[in-house]
Amino acid sequence: MMRYALRRILGVFPTLFIIITLSFFVIRLAPGGPFDEEQALPPEIKANLEAAYGLDRPLTEQYLRYLSGLVRGDFGPSFKFKDFSVTELIAQGLPISLLLGLSAVALALLVGIPLGTLAALRQNSPTDYGIMGVAVLGIALPSFVTGPLFALVFGLYLRWLPVAGWETGQLRYLVLPVVTLALPVIAYIARLTRGSLLEVLRTNFVRTARAKGLPERQVILKHALRPALLPVVSYLGPATAFVITGSLVVETVFGLPGSGRYLVQGAINRDYTLVMGMIVVYGSLTLTLNLVADLIYGWLDPRVRYD
Amino acid sequence: MHSTPVTGSAARSTPAGGAGPATAAPVLEIEELSVRFATPDGEIPAVNAFSLAIRPGECVGVVGESGAGKSQSFLAVMGLLASNAKVEGRARFEGRELLGRPADELNQVRGSRLAMIFQDPMTSLTPHMRVGDQIAESLLRHTSISPAQARARALALLNRVHVTDAERRLDQYPHELSGGMRQRVMIAVALACDPVMLIADEPTTALDVTIQAQILQLLAELKRDQGMAMVLVTHDLGVVAGIADRVAVMYGGRLVELGSVRQVLKAPRHPYTQALLRSMPRVDEPADAPLLTIQGQPPNPRRLPPGCAFHPRCSFAQETCRHERPPLVELGASRLACHFPVPAPATPPAEVTP
Ligand SMILES: Nc1ncnc2c1ncn2[C@@H]1O[C@H](COP(=O)(O)OP(=O)(O)OP(=O)(O)O)[C@@H](O)[C@H]1O
Ligand code: SF4
C-alpha cells in the first residue's frame, strides 16, 4: 500500500507540470492582451507597461521565469488589480471557495451514499422510487435555477437562512450555497451507489456471506458496501471538477466573495498571471482530490495495489 | 412391472444402501420442491416436484446437464434463491422446516449446521477481506469464542483442508491465492462450525483437472473423517463414482432416477442416465472407444417438451412418452421416472437386492 501511495503521489507532479505548460501557452493564443483597453493606450505607454511586466520578452523566457517564480511560491503580480499580487487575491477568496467546495463534496458523500444504499435495499418500493425521482430532478436542474429557488423559499419566504451575502465566521451564509452546489452531486452519488450495490448484492461472494448465516446488516456493511463504493470513489475526481465549475455559478448567485470570480474576470481581462494562478490552484486541488480518491480506491480494493 | 407412484409422504421411506444407519431419520428431507422464476416473459419452472432425503453421513451425488435445476434445488433449501424465485414444497433440515422461513431464522442453521460451497471459487470469496477473517467470521457468528480463538481455529481449519503455509495465508487476500487454494478456503469456511451437512455445488468444475482430483479427494476425506452428510452436485458421473453413496439424476427440473451408485452406474434404468454414462470416458474401455454424445440440446426450462421432457432425445421413446409424463415410481430401493426403462440386467447389482 505504501509503494502504491508513493507512486500515485509522485505521479501528480508531471501532470501538474503539463497542465501549467499547456495553459501558459494556450492563454497567450487568445487575441488581445492585458493592456488592450477600450480606449487604446498610447503605444509607448503600452510598451513601457509590457516591458515592466516582462511581456516584451520571448515567450519561452517568460515561461521559464514564470516557472521559477512558481517554484518559489510566487504567482506574480496581477496585471489588472494593480496593487495586488495574484497570491494576495487568491488568498482572499480561496478559503471561502474551498470551504464551499469541500463542504459540498462532503455533504454529497454523507447524504448520497446512505440514500443510494437505502434505495437499493428497498428496491422497487415507494422509498426507492421516491429517492430516485428526486435524484433525477437533482441532476436535471442546474444550480442557477435551484440556487435562486432555495434563496426564495428558505431565505425570503421562510426566513430560515440569509438570502445571500457573506460575513466572516458566519457559517449560516454557507448553508444554501453548499446545498445548492451539492444537490446534483448527492443525486448522482445516490444513483451510482444504488446501481452498484444492487449489482454487488448479486455477486457470488455476497451469496457466500449469506450462506454463512451472517445477519443481513453485516452482509451489507462488511461484504457488499465496500466494493459497491468503488464507482462512487472513481466519481470523486469528476465530482471535484464539477464542484469547481459549479462554484463559479453558486458564488455569483449567492454573492459569495470566493475566488471563482477571479477566473472569469481574469480571463476576460487577459490577466495572464491571475488566470494562471487560478489554474495552478484549481488544478492542484483537482489532482489532490483525484489522488485521495485513488488512495481510497486502493484501500477499498486490495487488488489494485498490486499491478 | 410392479410400481408405486411416489407421493410426498412416500418419499420419506425406503433408504438404499450407503453410509449411515439405514433407519436413521434423514438430516435433510426435501419434499415436492418446486422453484419457479418470474420473468418479464412468463414464469420459468426451474425445479418441479423434487423430493430427496439425505441421511446422516451419506453422500448423494446430484447429476444432470446444465439447466437441469440442480443448483436451484439446493439454493432453495439454503434460502439463497434470486429475489424473483417462487418456492413451494417442504425442506426439513434436522426436523426443522427451512422453506419460506425468514432470513434471521435460516441464519441459525446456515453456516453452522448446514453449509454450502459453490462452483466458482474465484468469485465466491469477498475480495477485500483477508482469508483468515472470512473463516473466523463464521465462527464468531455462530459460537461464542474470542477473536483470538477464532483465528487459531481458522489456522487449524486451513491446515485441515491442506492449505500449505497456512499461517501466512491467514493474512492474505483471495486474489493472492490460486483457484484450488480458494476452493480449499471455501471448504474451510464451510467446515468452520462442524456442519452436519455440506452441500457442494460443482465444487471442482471451474478448476483444472489435477486440482479437481485433489479437491474431490479432500471432500472424500472430510466425509469419511467427519461423518458429514454431503450433497455433491456435478455434471460428471465420474466424480460421483468416487465419493457418492447414492446418485440422483435430474432432467428438466425433475428427479428422473435415484439409486445406489453401484446400481445407477452399472445398470442405469433411465435412458437419460444411460446416455449420460455413455457420453463419459471410461477407464475400463479402450481409450479409443468412441465417445457418444447425447443427441440434441438440454431442454430449455421455459419450453419443456410435453410428456416426458426427455422424449425428443430418447431412443426408447414411443407415442405415450410424447403425451404422458412418466410418474416417479419406486423400484425396490431405487426410483425411476420412465415409461419404457432400460431392461434391468439378469443379475441385479448386489445392494439393490432386498
Ligand atoms: N434468477 C433467475 N431468473 C430466471 N431463471 C433462472 C434464474 N436462476 C436460474 N434460472 C434458470 O433456472 C434453470 C435451472 O438452473 P440451475 O442453476 O438449477 O441449473 P443447474 O442444473 O445447476 O445447471 P448448471 O450445471 O449449469 O449449474 C436454468 O434454466 C436457469 O436459467
Ligand atoms: S419416458 Fe419415454 S421418452 Fe422418457 S425416458 Fe422413458 S422411454 Fe424415454
Ligand SMILES: [Mg+2]
Ligand atoms: Mg448449477
